[in-house]
Amino acid sequence: MSFATPMFLWVFLPALLLTYWLLPARWRGGVVSAASMLFYTWGGGPFIALLLGCIAVNFVVGIAVAAPQRSQAWRRRLLLLAVGFDLGVLAVWKYADFASRQVHALADVLGAGSTPVVSLALPIGISFFTFHHISYIVDVYRGSKPAQRNLLRFVTYIAMFPQLIAGPIVRYHEISDQLDDVPRHRVDDFVAGFPRFALGLAKKVVVADTVAPIADAGFATGAPLTTATAWVAALAYTMQIYFDFSGYSDMAIGLARMLGFTFPENFARPYSAVSITDFWRRWHMSLSRWFRDYVYIPLGGNRRGGARTYLNLLVVFVLTGFWHGAAWTFLAWGLYHGAWLVVERASGYGRSDSARLEWLRRPVTFVIVVFGWVLFRADSIGQAAAMMKVMVVPVGGGLTDRVAVALTHERSVVLALSLLVLLMPRDVVLGRLIDAGRGARATALRLASSWVAAPLAGMLVAVGSLSPFLYFQF
Template sequence: MLFNSPLFLLVFIPLFLMAYFAVPGIRLRNAVIVLFSIFFFAWGDPVFVWYVIAGTWIDYMIIKHVLMNPTLSEEVKKGGLVVAILINVGALLFFKYANFFVDQVQPLLHMIGIEKPSWYGVALPLGISFIAFHKISFVLDLYKQRTSPPASFIEALLYILFFPQLIAGPIIRYHEISQQIRVRTHSAEEFIAGFFRFARGLGKKALIADPAGEIANAIFALPPESLPSHYAWVGVLAYSVQIYFDFSGYSDMAIGLGRVVGFRFPENFNQPYTAKSVTEFWQRWHITLSNWMRLYLYIPLGGNKVAPWRMYFNLWIVFLISGLWHGAAWNFVLWGAYYGFFLTLEKMCERRGWDLPMPGVVKQLLTFVIIINAWVLFRAESLDYAIQLLGRMYGLIPQLQPTTEPFALIFPPHGLVVIVVGLLIAVIPLPEALHRLAMVKDSLKLDSIRWAASIVLFWSALSSIMASGSSSFLYFRF
């Protein structure tokens, strides 16, 4: 069930909110969330939902009877933690990477007469990457005693299955939300603020990301060698607009829905295309993934408190894993290595006190070029396609078979306008005055403005969806 489908917007959400606010007390409201979350997940994946419930039960039992058992030794608790992590990582590796591994070794196996195994073709469950990271955070946070354990299995299920962030984040660490599961407040002001955030995200998706995506899809469907350089550039810029407004739009919708029912989720984006370095970009893009990687992987590897060569190695490891987390393909591996290279280079320059004397806008432009090159690797269906498209962008590969598709057909005027407007919104830093406005305490006047803006955004986006149809969010594939 897509967040931007009429079924979700006009049926599921109203029924959920009516049921949620109709029952008294946090415990019953938590139960409503869990029931609707199970239904939401089962709608798209009726088989895998039972795996998630069973896996959460195993995590909960390990936490309750091993990690939180004061009579057990530290060695036993550590063993329980290792078992829980191995189960969750093993499931992620099997579901997401088993097919990829078989594809890589199959030519060799075929030479010695071994055919593909009977289980080949494992289906990729919904949100497997996000679910795995949540489940790992669940057991690690409690082993490290960063917060108190869930009071019931319902609370554990709520953390793992809460439908707003279930499929594509934000990645919420358990210690960030555990207290809100037990105690949270509701008010008209919070409801309005949450609905405004939800409508803003829906508008990003329907009014900007989807029109830009039509152009990006048209370009990436053509053979790279047939594309003029300017076609390739427009297509990649269209995808840069699409993925930002698509993913940040989903995060806005998740954060907004959470706020409507009293939860405060962490922010996931902070104007990433305004970054003046690759390091700053990753402090602004998919912030919850960066924070997860830093807390659960980079710091345990030694972080910055090791020799310089080891710190650079840690960065590469983190971003190679980040690339693989996004997808089981060589272009994602190269995407992670690409960012690992630039982050290592920036760390080296920082340690030596090197800083290029250039205006901030030039640094922002150079960083943006690095980012959109990476999006080619991210979007392309194969590594070979990505290399050829990059070659056409920079004129390094000749145009062998000129496309017969006219420019006006691939790039309709309204689509080009959306790309230009989207780029301007994304790359121009938000004025400080608007930052201060966002921090102003809620008032009746501000609530009225938010409510009116929410209605306009919601119905504009819904009208666009009803006219053009709803498309899946890009991060649903991860």
């Protein structure tokens, strides 16, 4: 079930909020857990059994890891077993297909005969709930937070439907205290959360879904390439993925707030970044923090000299790329960003004053990011290379027919207006302003989100077709 569907907006969400408001506050965990199970079963079907199995394993192991009478070595072995289990589940369901195809292709080249190819359906949200489980186990092992001994609260943390499918990645120590039974302010929570939800819904259906056909036409396999076509498609996808994913994050944060939870921010004007280092401080921030705390720092971070630091960065971004998907294009995208981070760290560019030469550094960084999105979106490395080549080496001919047809007047206007996000001040983050802003500007934005953006987005949902969020596939 997508947030941007009539079933969710006019049936599921109102029924959930009404139930949450009418029942006693101590029932919140049960209401949220039951709603989350229904939400996941609606979209994931039988994969609910896999989710519940993983929840059961990590709940039991978490309690065992926290046992004070056990030795440190025993607890460490149990930690490694739990993390190995979680990563094993992810590897089987997400990467077995890719791995078997590579083995099959290699066997074919070597003349070693045919090997079987595994084909498994990808459980929705598996990358996210796997990282939540690992966060929980590691936080308990480190003593950051005590183990959760209430199964209902643990289910609420792992399966909470706003973040279950596509984040933000909420680490256990960030939300554990919120799982307790504390006084609720239902009306205040709704008033605070709905404008944020409305902003995200508008980002998704007004902008992302409108420019998506332009990107799809430009990246269509076998389509002829011209410089104009490549740049229009690349820019359209750059806007689509930002407004789609940041829109989902806004909706998730707003939904959680309506239920009395506060999620961490996930975006902070990433296209205003002045370096790739700055970009990753602003894009999918919950993922960046997760890899920093659970991979980069344990590998040694920047404490073991320059060469080891550069290797750690590359390892983290190889994993970041493969986390997004089992394809060579995602690996290349991760290496691309990792290489830029190494260059910036080695040169000191990433640590320099962000205000210095901002007028030049912002567009340069944006162009680097756009080229990266070509790798991310392309169906193959070959398609990405061909597209990036014509983006650099001019090929005339104007827009191809397919892109010209997709680039209607309405879509052209939305694409042009969405690109204005590049010109906004770096510190103006609309979601954060809605949540915590004070004064006339913040009030006007909340009113506009609630009384203009929400009705417009609702009408588009009613008359449009289902367009799944891009990060549902990860």
